[in-house]
Amino acid sequence: MRKLSLWLIVFVFLACEEEKKSVSYLEVVNKLTDLKALAKLPESGENSAMWSSYDRESKIDPETGEFIKWDANNDGLKPQFIRKEGDKEVLAEMEGPGAIVRIWSASPRNGQVKIYIDGQEEPVVDLPFIDYFKPSIPAFDFSELVYETNARGFNNYVPITYKKSCKVVAEPGWGQYYQFNYISFPEGTEVEPFDSQLKETNRAALEKVNSFFAEDMGESPYKSENPVAQIQEQVSAGEEKQVYKLNDAGAISSLKARVTIKDSSKTEEILRKVVLKIKWDGEEEAAVWSPLGDFFGTSPGWNEYKTLPMGMTKDWMYSYWYMPYEDGAEIIIHNEYGEDVEIEMEIAHESLEEVQGMGRFHAKWHRDLEPLKEERWPDWTLLETEGRGRFVGTHLNVWSPKGGSCSLGGPGQHWWGEGDEKFFIDGEDFPSTFGTGTEDYFGYAWCIPSVFAHAFHSQTQDNDNMGYQPMNRWHVIDNIPFQKSFDGYLEKYFPNHWPTQYATVVYWYLEPGGKDPLGQVAVEERYGYETPFEVYREESVVEGEDLKIEKNTGGWGSDVWTHEDLFKEVSGHKILIWNANPNNKNELVTNFEWPEEGTYEVEANIIKSKQGGEFTLKLNGTDLQPINFYSDSDEQKTERIVLGTVQLEPGIQNLVINWKGQKEDGKNLRLDYLKYSKK
Structure with missing residues (x-):
C-alpha cells in the first residue's frame, strides 16, 4: 500500500511537471508579430499592465470608492514614482513570471536606470536612461524596435523577460516622464530570462522582426x-x-x-x-x-x-x-x-x-458615449465591454481647430492632448494602466504633430494641432487581456463646444456571447459633425513660431500657444517665447526665408506682461528699434510696434535678438509676428 502511494505521488508530480508551461525568449519575441495569437481567449493569470509617472494625487478612496483629484495632471512635473530607496527612485515593480514589452519616455536623460530581475543583486540592464533608446547594447541594436519618432517620443519594444520578479530603479538625473508596459504569464510559467548580450537564436529572432518592420511593412505577417x-x-x-x-x-x-x-x-x-x-x-x-x-x-x-x-x-x-x-x-x-x-x-x-x-473580432466607431458621473471628469469613454477577451487598440481622430490653451479644460488647459489613458480590468478598483498623456499613449511627446508610422503606432496628418489629428495605437505584444470586463477611458480636458471633438474606432476580441454595447451611429452624426472655427491669421508676416532658432545662449526658447484671451489678436494663436538667463550671454540667433527684393517697413506684434524684459533686434546686421515687453498690467496684452526700415534680398534672413536687462529686470520675450510692408 505504501509502495502504491509512493508511485501515485511520483505520477502526480510528473504530471504536474508536464503541465508546467515554459516560454522561451524566442517565443516572447514572436509575440511582436503574432496577430493570430490575439484571437485566442486569455488564460487565467494572463495579464497586461503599466507603471508610469502619472500624477499620484489621483486616487480612489478604498472605503467610499470616491474619486479623489481624478483630473490631476502633474504627470512628470514633480517626482512621480512608487517609492524612494535612499536617493534612488523605484519606477516599476512586478511579481511573477513576465516581461517588460514597451518602454517609453518624453525626455530621457543621463541618470542611470537599472533593471533587476529575479531577485539578482546585479542589474540585467544598467544604462543612462537615454541609452535605453539607442543601440547601446546588443539587445537594443534594432532600429525598428528602439527609436525616437519624428514627433519626439522615445520607444523601446525589445522584450525584457524575467522568471519571478522585476524592479526598475532610477538614479537622480534620469529624466522626466516614463512608461513601462509589461505582461504577466500564469503562475508557474517557466520563462527564459533576458540576457542583454543575446544568444544567437534570440538575436536572430529580433533581427527577423526588425527586418520585417523595416522592409516588408504593409505585407501580410502570416506565413501560410x-x-x-x-x-x-x-x-x-x-x-x-x-x-x-x-x-x-x-x-x-x-x-x-x-x-x-x-x-x-x-x-x-x-x-x-x-x-x-x-x-x-x-x-x-x-x-x-x-x-x-x-x-x-x-x-x-x-x-x-x-x-x-x-x-x-x-x-x-x-x-x-x-x-x-x-x-x-x-x-x-x-x-x-x-x-x-x-x-x-x-x-x-x-x-x-x-x-x-x-474570440470574435470587434471594431466599433463612436464619438461620444453616455457621459460619466461628474466625479469621473475628465474621463471620456473609449470602450466598456463584458466577457472574456483582449483589447488590441484604437484609432482616434481629434478635431481641435483653435489649438491650445483652454481655461475650460482645468489642469489640462495648455493643449488638447494632456489626457491620460485609464484601463480598468475585471472590475479592479484602480486602473492597472494609468498613462501620462494622450500623445504619450500614442507613442510620441510634447504635442508634436509630425507625421510618423511605426509597427504599433502612427500619426497620419500634421495640421499643427489646429485641425484634424488622426492617431493609432495597436496593442499586439502588449494586448490587454480580461476575464470579465474591460473599461477603457481617455481623459478629455477640452469640451466639444471649444471645439475639441473626438471620434474613435476601438478594436477588441470578445468571447461569443460577451457584451458589446456599441451600436450604429447615424450618418449625420458621423459626417459634418465638426464645429467649424476660423483661426485669425495676419497676411504677409513672418510668424514668431516659424523663426528657425539656430543658436540660443540664453534660457528656454520655443514656440508655444498664447493665452486664449488673445486668440483674436495673435496670428495663428502661437508665439515665439524666449526667457533670458542672467548667467548666460543671452543671444538668440534665428533665421527665416523671404521671397522678394525690396525696401520694407518692419512692424512687430508682441505680447506684453509683468515678466517682460527689454531686448534689442538686429536684422541682417541692421539695428532695429529695441522692444520693451514689460507691462504693469496683471493681464497680458498685445501691442504693434514699428521697428524701422530695412533692405531685403531674396533668401535666408538673419535675425539676432539680445537681452538688454539687468539681473533684477524682466526676462521674457513673446513675439507674435514680424510684418514686412513694401515701401
Whole structure:
C-alpha cells in the first residue's frame, strides 16, 4: 500500500511537471508579430499592465470608492514614482513570471536606470536612461524596435523577460516622464530570462522582426498563403449589400478594400458615409461596424501610412487582424453616400476545424458615449465591454481647430492632448494602466504633430494641432487581456463646444456571447459633425513660431500657444517665447526665408506682461528699434510696434535678438509676428 502511494505521488508530480508551461525568449519575441495569437481567449493569470509617472494625487478612496483629484495632471512635473530607496527612485515593480514589452519616455536623460530581475543583486540592464533608446547594447541594436519618432517620443519594444520578479530603479538625473508596459504569464510559467548580450537564436529572432518592420511593412505577417477572394461590387445609394459570405468555420486573415472615387474632393465624405459591417456566426448584430476609412485606421480621407495590422497604401486600405468564426461570416457594405459607389475587396481566409477558445473580432466607431458621473471628469469613454477577451487598440481622430490653451479644460488647459489613458480590468478598483498623456499613449511627446508610422503606432496628418489629428495605437505584444470586463477611458480636458471633438474606432476580441454595447451611429452624426472655427491669421508676416532658432545662449526658447484671451489678436494663436538667463550671454540667433527684393517697413506684434524684459533686434546686421515687453498690467496684452526700415534680398534672413536687462529686470520675450510692408 505504501509502495502504491509512493508511485501515485511520483505520477502526480510528473504530471504536474508536464503541465508546467515554459516560454522561451524566442517565443516572447514572436509575440511582436503574432496577430493570430490575439484571437485566442486569455488564460487565467494572463495579464497586461503599466507603471508610469502619472500624477499620484489621483486616487480612489478604498472605503467610499470616491474619486479623489481624478483630473490631476502633474504627470512628470514633480517626482512621480512608487517609492524612494535612499536617493534612488523605484519606477516599476512586478511579481511573477513576465516581461517588460514597451518602454517609453518624453525626455530621457543621463541618470542611470537599472533593471533587476529575479531577485539578482546585479542589474540585467544598467544604462543612462537615454541609452535605453539607442543601440547601446546588443539587445537594443534594432532600429525598428528602439527609436525616437519624428514627433519626439522615445520607444523601446525589445522584450525584457524575467522568471519571478522585476524592479526598475532610477538614479537622480534620469529624466522626466516614463512608461513601462509589461505582461504577466500564469503562475508557474517557466520563462527564459533576458540576457542583454543575446544568444544567437534570440538575436536572430529580433533581427527577423526588425527586418520585417523595416522592409516588408504593409505585407501580410502570416506565413501560410490562404485563398484570396476577389470582389468587385457596385453598391447603390442607400443600399445595404452583402458583398461576401463565408460558411462553416474559418478565419479571415487579410481584408483589403478600395473605392473608385472620381472626384477627389469627395473622398472624405465617401469614406465616412460608406460603412463596413461584419457579422459572425449568423448573429443579427454586427461585431464590426465602422465608416470604411476609419476602420482602416486613419481619417478623414485617404492618408497613406503603414503599420503592422493596418494601413493605407496608394493601392489599398488593408487589415491583417485575424478574425475567426465558427458558423460563417457576412461582409456587408452600407452606402449612405448620395450616389452609387464601386468597391473592390480582396479577402484572404482559411478553413478551421476548431475555433473553440477563440474570440470574435470587434471594431466599433463612436464619438461620444453616455457621459460619466461628474466625479469621473475628465474621463471620456473609449470602450466598456463584458466577457472574456483582449483589447488590441484604437484609432482616434481629434478635431481641435483653435489649438491650445483652454481655461475650460482645468489642469489640462495648455493643449488638447494632456489626457491620460485609464484601463480598468475585471472590475479592479484602480486602473492597472494609468498613462501620462494622450500623445504619450500614442507613442510620441510634447504635442508634436509630425507625421510618423511605426509597427504599433502612427500619426497620419500634421495640421499643427489646429485641425484634424488622426492617431493609432495597436496593442499586439502588449494586448490587454480580461476575464470579465474591460473599461477603457481617455481623459478629455477640452469640451466639444471649444471645439475639441473626438471620434474613435476601438478594436477588441470578445468571447461569443460577451457584451458589446456599441451600436450604429447615424450618418449625420458621423459626417459634418465638426464645429467649424476660423483661426485669425495676419497676411504677409513672418510668424514668431516659424523663426528657425539656430543658436540660443540664453534660457528656454520655443514656440508655444498664447493665452486664449488673445486668440483674436495673435496670428495663428502661437508665439515665439524666449526667457533670458542672467548667467548666460543671452543671444538668440534665428533665421527665416523671404521671397522678394525690396525696401520694407518692419512692424512687430508682441505680447506684453509683468515678466517682460527689454531686448534689442538686429536684422541682417541692421539695428532695429529695441522692444520693451514689460507691462504693469496683471493681464497680458498685445501691442504693434514699428521697428524701422530695412533692405531685403531674396533668401535666408538673419535675425539676432539680445537681452538688454539687468539681473533684477524682466526676462521674457513673446513675439507674435514680424510684418514686412513694401515701401
